[in-house]
Amino acid sequence: MLRPSSISRRMRRISFALLAAAGVAGTAVACSDATSNATSGKITVLLTDAPGDVKTAMVTISQIYMQGSADDASDRVILRDTPITTDLLTLANSTADLVKDATVPAGTYGQLRFVITGGYIEVENDNGSTSIFASSPDYAGLPQGATVAGALQMPSFAQSGLKVNLPGGSVTIGSEQTILLVDFDVSQSYGQEAGNAGRWVMSPVMTATELSFSGSLKVTLSKAAELTMPSVNGTPVTLGQFKATLTKAGGSPEELALTDTDGDGTFEANFQYIAAGEYSVNFVAPAGVSTFTTNPASPATVNVVSGASTTHAAVLTAAAN
DSSP states (O other): OEEOOHHHHHOOEEEEEEEEEEOOOOOOSOOOOOOSSOOEEEEEEEEEEOOOSOSEEEEEEEEEEEEOSSSSGGGEEEEEOSOEEEEGGGGBTOOEEEEEEEEEESEEEOEEEEEEEEEEEEEEOTTSOEEEEESSTTOTTSOTTOOEEEEEEOTTTTTTOEEEEOGGGOEEESSSOEEEEEEEEHHHHEEEETTOTTEEEEOOOEEEEEESOEEEEEEEEEEOTTOOOOEETTEEOOGGGOEEEEEETTSOOEEEEOBOTTOSSOEEEEEEEEESEEEEEEEEOOTTOOEEEEESOSSEEEEEOTTSEEEEEEEEEEEEO
């Protein structure tokens, strides 16, 4: 039996974006049941995640494949077989190209699977220190000189692969573009065995939602010309110390730092690969700033449009200690 810890409850969500687009005919690794006139399509797999309090969530993905109607290797399409080791938590609001334009036979596929051959998680202890739990004491992805406190169990992921349940039980690849957003709920995917502080178990909860397109949202914050920023410990507060948050109804807020890359005085946060729909945008002030106001008022409601980039521009009009 697993029990969540205070760390696992604070974890956020990780998302995989799977894009299947129309493509030219080509040689495939394996075939599945054809359900359309198209002979093949092309598929791209992107990996992204949301920030959280966990320090590290490293995994080695050795293979990615689509599974047809038969649950055996003869009905399998290999999308990637070059291992990649990545820290999921460094991908906050960005993507890694796991699969790029792989040719896939048109047809129906019941599963997407990730073969994970190793990993470790670094969690924060109650006293502020951290501990590492790894799939093996000599896992190649461990940082040099790391001390492993205990085991991270990954049942059968290196053999049968981590199964992603697709919407409606399957996905059909044909001549039309298809996008699947696969949500990895980290808060439910890592647990510490009851009565065993030395072992964690990775039991991922992954569900897929089919989308027309994903969208993006750029949040900007500038300062009113007449505003004098307050000081904290003798140092004036800057816009770069504020953060932007994005929350979908019923979901957890995603938080990004605001940066001014072109030096024009307007700070930006770019939320990428998000599902279309209504969101709440807000800002988080740095420590020492107790109140602030923006124009338009925050939090504000914005609508993200499928396949489009949306911008929400706000001006900081007041800030006080």
